[in-house]
Amino acid sequence: MGVEIRVEGLRKSFGRQVIWEDVTLTVPAGEISALLGPSGTGKSVFLKNLVGLLRPDRGHVYVGGGDVPRLREDQLYELRRRFGVLFQDGALFGSMNVFDNIAFPLREHTRKKETEIRRIVLEKMEMVGLTGAERKLPGEISGGMKKRAGLARALVLDPEIILADEPDSGLDPVRTAYLNQLFVDLNAELGATFLIVTHDIGTARVLPDNLGLLFRRGLVMFGPREMILSSTHPAVNQFFNARRQGPIGMAEEKDLARMEGEGQAPPAMPAPIPPQLMPSDGRPRPSMRRPGEWLARHRVTPPPGSFVDDQGRDWLTEWDRLVRSGQRPA
Template sequence: MGIEIRVEGLRKSFGRQVVWEDVTLTVPASEISALLGPSGTGKSVFLKNLVGLLRPDRGHVYVDGRDVPRVRENELYEVRRRFGVLFQDGALFGSMNIYDNIAFPLREHTRRTESEIRRIVLEKMEMVGLTGSGDKLPGEISGGMKKRAGLARALVLDPEVILADEPDSGLDPVRTAYLNQLFVDLNAETGATFLIVTHDIGTARVLPDNLGLLFRRGLVMFGPREMVLSSTHPAVDQFFNARREGPIGMAEEKDAADRTAEGGPPRTLPAPIPPQLMPSDGRVRPSMRRPGEWLAAHHVTPPPGSFVDETGRDWLRDWDTLTADHQRPA
């Protein structure tokens, strides 16, 4: 099962450049969370702070009670073993075949026999759809296969947290859709905590349980998917609806004159909130909520057309029918 990550008052700078300051959020255990933001807002830097590859100027990162920036080196090693990390490009060793790339953490960090390693590697390769590809080199496979191989390697130590740094970068929309479904299925099967950094709005709208937006050296918002997608906060509305009007410009910030000229409420309502991806087998993940649950609890009217899928089915109306054979796990 997954573990909770609690971040309090985090600040990070490089010299005079402040990346972000006073970032506070809680990544819920065993749920899928996504962190977005314009380029240059420090999303990848944030992930590196979570695992201690970078240290913040101030603040705390609590992983199962341990404050990562303050633990000793030997304790940091133990904390890192609880994480699996999928890097942007897969970060595979070019001279190793796919099987050996995936087996590497087991050989490096455990004393398992080769027969045990083989069983685990083949199991993870099957989970990510790479059965039969173990003999290929990274240079012989597609970008999507590299991502899946990197994900399999991140899974071999059965981590409690999976960090994915722009896993959809460089992938076409079809492969991105397959990868998103794979994340949902893996979360349902393993119960691990997922934190995914992405630029892809389509991914952010259908995949996670929770969403966050980094902008202007801070965290604008973090919370349940429905809360963020229904928000009229200018930066959130602009980013998640891909609009030019708003505080986000080609640079990290627009100047004051541009912001003043565009002041006022959003010009249109937020886009309809789509149904959330379900596991391939139709089960309901423990962290998955009934469509509209957050909105109803907070007396927020969903944008028109929300929770209707591409076939025209209304999930708000048909949820009980859709999940009749797959009750929420205890």
């Protein structure tokens, strides 16, 4: 099962460059969360702080009862075994075939026999759709296969937390859709906590249970998907609806007077909220919420056209029937 990650008052800088001042959030156990933000806002740096590869200037990262920045090296080593990390480019060893790349953590961190290692590796390869590619070298497989090989390697120690750093980077929209479905199916099967850093708005709008936005040296907002996608906060509204109008400019910072002027403009209507991706078997994951539940509880009217899928099915009114029949958004 997944483990909760609780971050309190995290600050990180490199010399005089402040990455973020005060990041506080809780990544719920067993759920899929995604963290987004413009380039240069420290998303990858945030992941490295979670696993202790970088230490913050101040603040806390609580994982399973331990405060990561304050753990001894031996404690940190043990904690990292609870994480599975999918790096942005797969980070495969070029001289090793796919099987040996995936087996590496088992050979490095366990005393399992080769017969057991082979069973585990083949099982994880089947989970990510790589059966038959055991002997191929990284240079002989596609970008999408490299991502899946990196994901299989992240899974071999049966982690409680899976971190993915821009897993859709360099993938076309079709492969990205397949990868998103794989994340949903793995979460349903394993119950692990997923935290995904991405730039892809399409992924952010349909995949996670929770969303967050880093911007201007801080965390603007983090919470349930419907809360974020219905928000009229200028930066959140602009980013998740991919609009030019708002405080986020081509450069990392905008002229202050221009930003203040934009802050006085009426917020744009959020785009329709799409249905959330369902597992392939059509059964909701334990952390999935009924469409419109958060909106109704907080008396927020959904944007027109929300929760209607590509087949014209209205998940706001037909959730129970569609779930009973095992159907899911296309």
